[in-house]
Amino acid sequence: MRNIWIIAKREYNHYFISPIAYVVAVALLLLTGGYFSLMLFAANQSGSFGGFVPEISEVNNLFGFLLLLSIPALTMRVIADETRSGAIELLLTAPIRDFELIAGKWLGSFLFVLTLISVTLLYLIILSPQVTPHPDWKLAASSYIGLILLAGALIALGVGISAIFSNQVTAFIATFGLFIFLWWLIGAPASLFPVGGDFFTYMTINAHFGDTLSQGNFYLTDLTYFLSLIAIGLFTGTLAIEIRRWK
Amino acid sequence: MIQVSGLIKDYGARRALNSISFNANQGEIVGFLGPNGAGKTTTMRILTGYMPPTDGTIIVAGHNVVEESLEVRKRVGYLPETVPLYNEMTAFEYLKFMGQLRRLPNVEERALETLDTVNLDARAHSYIGTFSKGMRQRIGLAQALLHRPEVLILDEPTIGLDPNQVAEIREVIREIGKDRTVLFSTHILSEAQQICDRVLIINKGKIVAEDTPENLQSKLVGAQQVILRVRGDSDDLAEKIKKIKGVKRVEKKEDNSIEFEFSVGQDARPLVAKTAVQGGYDLLEMRTASMSLEEIFLELTRESASSVKKSS
Numbered sequence: 096m097r098n099i100w101i102i103a104k105r106e107y108n109h110y111f112i113s114p115i116a117y118v119v120a121v122a123l124l125l126l127t128g129g130y131f132s133l134m135l136f137a138a139n140q141s142g143s144f145g146g147f148v149p150e151i152s153e154v155n156n157l158f159g160f161l162l163l164l165s166i167p168a169l170t171m172r173v174i175a176d177e178t179r180s181g182a183i184e185l186l187l188t189a190p191i192r193d194f195e196l197i198a199g200k201w202l203g204s205f206l207f208v209l210t211l212i213s214v215t216l217l218y219l220i221i222l223s224p225q226v227t228p229h230p231d232w233k234l235a236a237s238s239y240i241g242l243i244l245l246a247g248a249l250i251a252l253g254v255g256i257s258a259i260f261s262n263q264v265t266a267f268i269a270t271f272g273l274f275i276f277l278w279w280l281i282g283a284p285a286s287l288f289p290v291g292g293d294f295f296t297y298m299t300i301n302a303h304f305g306d307t308l309s310q311g312n313f314y315l316t317d318l319t320y321f322l323s324l325i326a327i328g329l330f331t332g333t334l335a336i337e338i339r340r341w342k
Numbered sequence: 343m344i345q346v347s348g349l350i351k352d353y354g355a356r357r358a359l360n361s362i363s364f365n366a367n368q369g370e371i372v373g374f375l376g377p378n379g380a381g382k383t384t385t386m387r388i389l390t391g392y393m394p395p396t397d398g399t400i401i402v403a404g405h406n407v408v409e410e411s412l413e414v415r416k417r418v419g420y421l422p423e424t425v426p427l428y429n430e431m432t433a434f435e436y437l438k439f440m441g442q443l444r445r446l447p448n449v450e451e452r453a454l455e456t457l458d459t460v461n462l463d464a465r466a467h468s469y470i471g472t473f474s475k476g477m478r479q480r481i482g483l484a485q486a487l488l489h490r491p492e493v494l495i496l497d498e499p500t501i502g503l504d505p506n507q508v509a510e511i512r513e514v515i516r517e518i519g520k521d522r523t524v525l526f527s528t529h530i531l532s533e534a535q536q537i538c539d540r541v542l543i544i545n546k547g548k549i550v551a552e553d554t555p556e557n558l559q560s561k562l563v564g565a566q567q568v569i570l571r572v573r574g575d576s577d578d579l580a581e582k583i584k585k586i587k588g589v590k591r592v593e594k595k596e597d598n599s600i601e602f603e604f605s606v607g608q609d610a611r612p613l614v615a616k617t618a619v620q621g622g623y624d625l626l627e628m629r630t631a632s633m634s635l636e637e638i639f640l641e642l643t644r645e646s647a648s649s650v651k652k653s654s
């Protein structure tokens with residue numbers, strides 16, 4: 096566990112000197128911030144009609160959607176950088192397990208994205224006095240849980256893929272492709288099967304984030320789904336490192 | 343400390359290491375000498391647990407590299423051929439990170455001590471990205487020394503350095519080698535001869551010779567070759583030299599110089615010189631013709647090929 100933490104700490108610090116990480120952070124915060132401002136503006140306009148109530152879950156929804164493009168940009172270099180600098184030889188001959196290396200890389204990236212997510216708590220603080228009687232706390236909590244689980248799962252898959260490809264561009268495309276596939280495409284066959292089609296729907300990220308967690312519904316299956324993705328991503332990464340050694 | 347027997351490594355269909363066996367004991371500096379592509383890096387990567395062997399038994403610091411990889415890695419310091427550094431870290435931060443991964447007590451203190459060992463203490467808080475090639479090599483070496491490993495494996499530690507830096511690194515290696523096992527690779531014969539207690543010569547994935555530098559020299563060369571030059575015609579002198587005791591081969595060269603060989607331990611040079619002078623020749627030059635590394639490899643590979651034939 097301590098090894099994971101040491102790797103994670105370096106990875107986390109590394110993001111603060113990485114240009115791509117800055118671009119991603121600025122883009123994420125600008126877009127969600129802009130969206131939030133628009134939402135407040137619209138609410139104030141429609142306030143007199145007593146209609147639209149802004150919710151933080153809307154912002155988190157957008158955040159989650161933007162992660163589809165942001166995470167591949169963040170994780171594509173996780174292993175590729177080490178390979179290019181030759182430091183991979185150091186890490187693979189240090190007394191740490193391959194799993195610890197991958198899990199540390201995952202944790203460091205996850206903590207960085209959590210840092211970005213935590214900025215949106217500011218929106219919630221701005222929002223809460225404006226909503227009467229108060230924001231839907233249950234909805235807010237569940238949408239944050241959803242966003243965090245989503246980020247954890249996408250990062251795990253991204254790190255796993257980055258361990259397979261030592262070329263960053265390839266890693267980016269493969270990761271982004273996988274996310275698109277999991278978000279929508281895998282659910283496409285659902286309508287083709289009158290019986291058992293639910294399985295395909297269950298496999299989509301959207302079924303667990305967009306349709307439930309970010310709507311204020313928390314089911315155990317959602318938790319299981321995201322934790323499984325994390326496990327698959329970390330396992331794939333570890334396996335890829337092991338295969339790399341044999342080549 | 344290092345026991346390798348029957349080590350084989352295949353990259354796909356290509357055999358990079360073909361049944362390598364050798365030992366290295368505590369307090370011994372072993373030089374791994376061979377041309378590019380011989381298999382030095384591959385061997386070292388297997389010894390350090392970076393990649394598994396295709397076949398063979400390898401024990402390093404008392405543990406099997408395949409079955410107890412982590413135990414081996416704890417006890418080995420490794421400087422890879424491409425020095426693995428993080429440019430965005432300071433020398434101190436980098437060593438601290440490595441020390442934490444190795445779970446050292448008093449990491450910070452140890453990092454500073456080690457920087458001192460490699461003469462980088464003044465640059466402890468400079469970014470590695472600003473370091474010169476020699477400094478990068480030294481911080482790489484510091485990383486390998488940090489945990490005071492029982493076994494030190496250095497892959498071409500002096501490559502690309504200027505003579506002063508080479509001398510410094512050699513000094514550090516010799517110092518460490520006093521009580522630990524050091525295996526270091528090089529493709530420079532004289533370097534291996536200067537530092538090592540024992541030299542392993544590797545070529546095309548096979549160990550073709552193994553001995554102390556001195557024995558190797560005499561075994562390899564078998565005889566020492568000397569080139570002699572006198573003023574004027576030297577035909578008669580060549581005939582006279584042939585009769586001198588210990589002289590094995592005399593050859594008259596086109597440029598009128600004479601090349602002769604004598605067995606090691608039977609230095610014929612004083613007698614040859616006397617003969618020349620007494621014969622009234624003006625002695626212009628007498629020098630030993632040393633074999634180049636290429637010639638030595640040619641020699642060795644020829645020898646091993648013929649010894650294979652003999653034994654079959």
Ligand SMILES: Nc1ncnc2c1ncn2[C@@H]1O[C@H](COP(=O)(O)OP(=O)(O)O)[C@@H](O)[C@H]1O
Binds near residue numbers: 342381382383385
């Ligand atoms: N990762 C690899 N994949 C395929 N072949 C390799 C790989 N690494 C080394 N080789 C080959 O194995 C042989 C030995 O290489 P190496 O161990 O690097 O030699 P040295 O370090 O003595 O120069 C070379 O012919 C090289 O081309």
Ligand SMILES: [Mg+2]
Binds near residue numbers: 379382383423
């Ligand atoms: Mg090499």
